[in-house]
């Protein structure tokens with residue numbers, strides 16, 4: 001075939017009827033552009049009542065179609081083999097199939113936005129500082145006031161700080177602080193504890209004992225609270241915090257504990273490890289411990305944290321308190337629980353730790369339902385599975401184009417949430433590979449795109465690199481995780497004024513305070529509605545504006561909108577993936593075929609450009625064995641992760657409703673890896689291996705659920 005693409009693309013489940021779209025005549029053969037033109041002609045002819053046989057002069061083939069939407073055509077074996085030959089693709093059969101992104105997609109069910117955002121109403125930020133109040137009036141110690149003003153540029157308290165600081169200052173009771181994301185809960189519990197220690201008659205130092213312990217579900221959050229603590233203690237150097245987190249050297253933590261500390265901040269596993277194995281920590285805590293803070297309390301009750309927390313708490317309560325020492329402090333350990341969400345786990349945790357607790361809620365009516373910050377502009381987009389990758393590229397491109405056009409060259413940050421680390425690896429590589437020209441910044445977990453990048457359509461004619469991609473997930477080493485976050489949140493010569501894009505799992509969803517994140521994209525749906533609130537809560541913090549975009553699939557997933565409606569009192573925008581996202585991104589872009597870099601290939605039609613962009617990624621999968629493995633692993637893990645959605649949410653996210661063939665396409669795969677997996681019945685030397693006995697469905701489900709569970713726990717390897 002003259003216009004052989006150098007690759008063969010399979011029509012995956014291109015049903016002509018059934019659940020997946022309207023009945024159309026399937027056309028194969030010839031160039032895909034020509035075929036598309038003919039299809040348009042055909043449609044026009046149908047509308048004009050001329051029948052469907054006006055097919056132009058193309059050598060077209062009709063494919064087999066079935067009534068139930070079964071795959072229309074399979075790739076001939078010879079070509080599949082060619083594709084499996086790895087780098088350079090091997091022998092490519094000259095017969096060509098078309099990978100059409102825009103046909104046979106399931107239609108969206110939702111006809112109207114049931115929770116439309118009112119663009120004309122003025123919205124006041126709900127987590128901003130209150131201008132009429134002051135920290136002084138709340139009783140915060142004078143040295144801290146100065147530090148807040150001068151070092152942290154914080155002068156007015158937020159609503160939750162106004163409510164919780166006086167309560168915690170006089171606290172003999174336990175407290176549950178429930179407030180929106182980004183409302184300043186960290187200072188809400190640190191300031192009163194520090195104020196009470198600063199008010200002691202006796203001057204304390206690191207040898208005086210440990211007064212408070214803060215436990216968090218992730219290492220990143222513990223490190224963040226530790227650094228806020230280091231800033232606050234600049235006004236009282238004699239008060240010393242200590243960080244205990246997994247992934248760090250235990251020996252140096254022990255050495256620090258031996259020197260003495262007044263605050264312990266850490267993750268549950270490592271704290272318990274020291275309690276059980278480091279004698280000095282017991283001495284440190286004996287008799288002085290007065291405050292226990294569980295940040296992100298609901299998360300701490302998941303993922304097997306519960307048992308560890310219970311052990312820590314039992315240990316703390318075994319140590320008798322010497323009330324004669326520091327009599328101004330509470331005479332018992334007071335517990336403080338913080339979270340932006342109220343989940344079953346919190347009540348459970350409450351049963352473990354909180355006694356006669358006081359609920360501090362910054363919500364309007366101390367309502368049960370947690371809501372997103374009012375100023376956050378939420379959008380939702382229903383995208384067919386085949387188009388997920390290209391729509392993500394388009395959205396990232398649109399944000400980048402806005403960033404490039406902005407006059408104030410401020411750093412823009414975007415976070416893309418994915419369901420599992422393998423999917424993060426695939427997307428990171430897909431968007432940062434940049435023809436192998438991208439420059440690594442932090443090991444290989446941050447890459448700066450080069451000029452004239454092919455990764456995003458808007459960059460094809462830009463000569464100066466302006467985008468840096470990051471990846472973050474629980475399977476990376478702690479050093480890499482720390483360095484990646486530092487680079488993403490900091491401002492260095494390499495990153496200043498650029499658009500920083502981080503692909504990550506939920507490990508970054510809890511509590512992380514990354515500066516000026518302007519957009520959060522949830523490409524994969526959250527595992528629970530609480531995760532949705534925490535993910536999008538990385539933007540629109542402390543009164544600043546922010547945007548988030550949730551991707552849903554057509555069909556069952558659309559009903560998820562009704563489920564999250566109570567959490568979005570200010571509504572959302574329902575976007576159209578083609579007109580609102582793809583068209584602006586690809587309309588004026590200069591997307592060239594990766595195998596033929598010539599100007600004559602350039603199309604001015606946005607859908608042609610979108611298809612060419614996608615074909616380029618698919619072509620890379622065929623040519624690059626390493627990338628292909630990333631795609632296959634990403635797809636498989638994504639499906640497994642999808643199967644672990646909460647049972648209450650299975651009606652929206654049911655793995656049985658997924659169109660796996662179409663979804664494979666969003667990992668740039670031309671066929672479902674299940675079929676690819678069949679090839680792996682051969683060992684590395686190409687010899688056939690014995691076929692395993694067929695696993696019964698229940699065992700298979702349990703095995704897959706177990707793998708997925710272990711993968712998600714690895715994300716929070718505390």
Ligand SMILES: Nc1ncnc2c1ncn2[C@@H]1O[C@H](COP(=O)(O)OP(=O)(O)OP(=O)(O)O)[C@@H](O)[C@H]1O
Nearest residue numbers: 129156157158181182183184185186340511513542
């Ligand atoms: N009174 C204040 N005025 C201005 N900024 C503040 C104030 N208090 C806190 N901040 C800033 O707001 C941001 C969010 O604070 P913090 O991380 O404590 O929020 P949070 O409520 O714990 O959020 P999350 O629920 O996501 O963990 C931080 O950058 C912090 O410095």
